[in-house]
Amino acid sequence: MDTNPGIYGLLAEFDSPTALVQATRSAYEAGYRRMDAYAPFPIEGLPEALGFHRTRMPMLILIGGIVGALSGFALQYYCAVISYPINVAGRPLNSWPSWIPVTFELTVLIASLTAVLGLLALCGLPMPYHPLFHVPRFSRATRDAFFLCIECIDPRFDRTATKDFLSGLNPREVSEVPQ
Amino acid sequence: MQPETAASKHATSETTPPLSGDGVPPVMGPGYTFRSVSEKISSITLTRRTPRAWLLGFAISFALTMLLLYTIFWLLFRGVGVWGINVPVAWGFAIINFVWWIGIGHAGTLISAILLLLHQKWRTSINRFAEAMTLFAVANAGLFPLFHMGRPWFFYWLLPYPNTMRIWPQFRSPLVWDVFAVSTYGTVSLLFWYVGLIPDLATLRDRSRNRFVQIIYGIMAMGWRGSAYHWKRYEMTYLILAALATPLVLSVHTVVSFDFAVAILPGWHSTIFPPYFVAGAIYSGFAMVLVLAIPLRAFYGLQDFITMRHLQNSAKVMLATGLIVGYGYGIEAFMGWYSGSIYEKFSQVNRMFGPYAVYYWALLACNVGAIQFLWLKRVRNNPPWLFLVSLIVLVGMWLERYVIVVTSLHRDYLPSSWGNYSPTVWDWTMYLGTIGFFLALMFLFIRLLPMISIAEMQTLLAQSKETGEVTTEKS
Numbered sequence: 001m002d003t004n005p006g007i008y009g010l011l012a013e014f015d016s017p018t019a020l021v022q023a024t025r026s027a028y029e030a031g032y033r034r035m036d037a038y039a040p041f042p043i044e045g046l047p048e049a050l051g052f053h054r055t056r057m058p059m060l061i062l063i064g065g066i067v068g069a070l071s072g073f074a075l076q077y078y079c080a081v082i083s084y085p086i087n088v089a090g091r092p093l094n095s096w097p098s099w100i101p102v103t104f105e106l107t108v109l110i111a112s113l114t115a116v117l118g119l120l121a122l123c124g125l126p127m128p129y130h131p132l133f134h135v136p137r138f139s140r141a142t143r144d145a146f147f148l149c150i151e152c153i154d155p156r157f158d159r160t161a162t163k164d165f166l167s168g169l170n171p172r173e174v175s176e177v178p179q
Numbered sequence: 180m181q182p183e184t185a186a187s188k189h190a191t192s193e194t195t196p197p198l199s200g201d202g203v204p205p206v207m208g209p210g211y212t213f214r215s216v217s218e219k220i221s222s223i224t225l226t227r228r229t230p231r232a233w234l235l236g237f238a239i240s241f242a243l244t245m246l247l248l249y250t251i252f253w254l255l256f257r258g259v260g261v262w263g264i265n266v267p268v269a270w271g272f273a274i275i276n277f278v279w280w281i282g283i284g285h286a287g288t289l290i291s292a293i294l295l296l297l298h299q300k301w302r303t304s305i306n307r308f309a310e311a312m313t314l315f316a317v318a319n320a321g322l323f324p325l326f327h328m329g330r331p332w333f334f335y336w337l338l339p340y341p342n343t344m345r346i347w348p349q350f351r352s353p354l355v356w357d358v359f360a361v362s363t364y365g366t367v368s369l370l371f372w373y374v375g376l377i378p379d380l381a382t383l384r385d386r387s388r389n390r391f392v393q394i395i396y397g398i399m400a401m402g403w404r405g406s407a408y409h410w411k412r413y414e415m416t417y418l419i420l421a422a423l424a425t426p427l428v429l430s431v432h433t434v435v436s437f438d439f440a441v442a443i444l445p446g447w448h449s450t451i452f453p454p455y456f457v458a459g460a461i462y463s464g465f466a467m468v469l470v471l472a473i474p475l476r477a478f479y480g481l482q483d484f485i486t487m488r489h490l491q492n493s494a495k496v497m498l499a500t501g502l503i504v505g506y507g508y509g510i511e512a513f514m515g516w517y518s519g520s521i522y523e524k525f526s527q528v529n530r531m532f533g534p535y536a537v538y539y540w541a542l543l544a545c546n547v548g549a550i551q552f553l554w555l556k557r558v559r560n561n562p563p564w565l566f567l568v569s570l571i572v573l574v575g576m577w578l579e580r581y582v583i584v585v586t587s588l589h590r591d592y593l594p595s596s597w598g599n600y601s602p603t604v605w606d607w608t609m610y611l612g613t614i615g616f617f618l619a620l621m622f623l624f625i626r627l628l629p630m631i632s633i634a635e636m637q638t639l640l641a642q643s644k645e646t647g648e649v650t651t652e653k654s
Contacts, residue, residue, distance in 0.1 A: 017641060024407075036406050036407060036408060037406070037407040038404060038405040038406055038407070039405050039407065039410070040213065040217065040378070040382070040405055040633075040634060040637055041213075041378070041410075041634040041635070041637040041638045041641065042410040042411070042413070042414050042634075042638060043407070043410070043641075046407045046410070047407045047408065047410070047411035050407055050408070052407070052408055052411060055411055055412045055415050057412050057415045057416050057419065058415065058419060061416075061419050061423075065423075075339060076350040079339055079347035079348065079350060080347070080349075080350055080351070083345075083347060084345070084346055084347045086349075095351055098350065098351040099350055099351075101353075101356040101359070101360065101430065101434055101437075102350060102355070102356055102359045104426075104430060105356075105359040105360050105363040105427075105430065106359065106363070108363055108367060108423050108424075108426070108427045108430075109363040109366060109367065111419075111423055112366070112367045112370050112371075112420060112423050112424075113366075113370070115370075115416050115419055115420055115423070116370045116373075116374055116416070116420075118416075119374070119412055119413065119416045120401070122412055123406075123408070123409045123412060123413075125401045125402055125403065125409075126398075126401035126402050127401070127402035128397070128398075128401075128402050129402075130402060130404060132404060133404075138404075139385035139386075140385070141385075141404060141405045142378065142381040142382040142384075142385045142386075142403070142404070142405055143213070143214065143217045143218075143382055143385065143386065144212070144213040144214035144217060
């Protein structure tokens, strides 16, 4: 760390999605772990090349859905049976079949809110500032360029050796990302 | 590579549509790269001058929005009596238009969620504006029950909250289900749309050269930078949101149909209502998609992205759902006779030959008659004809709701409570006003946000290159 003051990492730019995936695989095989790849659209195999195989999103959303279903039903039970019971022609107060629609809607609502808020939370968004935005060419990452960034917090990171390694992957350009 | 010239060179490819292997038009025109896709879509928002026709269209729809506000002012000032509603037809235009608008919204969710789960690649270029259409249609739909309440400032009485009156909403009533269904639908549609927009907002942020525009899109993009970790979570979330939205969209119009079917009125109390309403909703929604897409693609030169494949497939969905709706009409008439109930029978005969017979036959002509032309490939291949058929379907679906709401209510079980209904000028201005409001929002949307998903089009391009369906070579 202290040998690399004022730097976030090294950024290599590639021409195509396949070149990026190959470069990422090589970097992973070379032992680099604290790195990230950037592309304008999702690329098949890229997260796996980084060693990122499973996301916690489905589990989060499932929990959200279960919470929504239980709280939706509990809300109606409380209202219609406990707090404000109305006897309509002797019908049972716990008339659960007529509560299914609202239970369902709340399941979907809470699951969807969990999905979106969970996505933002896991991705650390909103994040108005990021060191990568200092690199002028990085603005192409949302249009037509493909980047691999090895961060200096990686234990194997070495300013010159890593730079040489990235240059050997046939990139268009390798640049330093200021802190 | 000059993206603009490449794009304009192929903008006229509609006249000789290049066919892929199986004889259907491709999902995207030839000659595109990742860069030219991104440039072409974002240039509509960022660099091209605001076209005159846009200004004219926006001015007209804005004027109609003012008409809506004026109507609402008068409605609040004088009360709902300014509408034509009265006992026995207390629902009138408010509910007709509510059902019509909410039905139109359904195609947007169908395209974005259901077709995504079914791996229909052709959905990609039309899903963004179809989702916008959903949002704006739901917003307009919500206005009608809100103002139909008479005292809309008490709308929160519909929500369960601890209050000094110590009462709660009646959860056994379909009207309360409706509140939950429509508000959930609006919220989930907004979330789905916004999540889809985030990568494109980042594209606009990075492409823009104007500081103010950069800041606005930058705030909305929330710092998206295309990280592979983010993309993986994003794709998973998007897929699950689609899986959640799919049963949701079916539930919404089902619950809307329960508003009718749970009541015991002849002509409403029927088990066919949920599927028949859902099919009708998708039917009218695809009609609206075509009504919006056909002028849009011609006007902005997007024939390479919204190809004949999209128009043809939408027409086929319209034909299929239209036939389901036609079957619904048939079964309604059959059950009127087969039920053996004199009330059901009278209700059906009254629909066909009573005071509102002209509406009934007009709806059959529009919804069952006009779409038969879609069997012809010539019509499905002809955008102006498709546009015309879609307009007729929109009118037909509005008439259907008119017939359902008015004819059942105006002839109840007791002849002493019979009455007639006719809309007033304020009914019509409210309806026209919401059409204007809808169009004004659409105009703002196509001017300010990318109307086609850039990231998804690039993904489609990457996949199509692999399968060889779309060539990157200029033909």
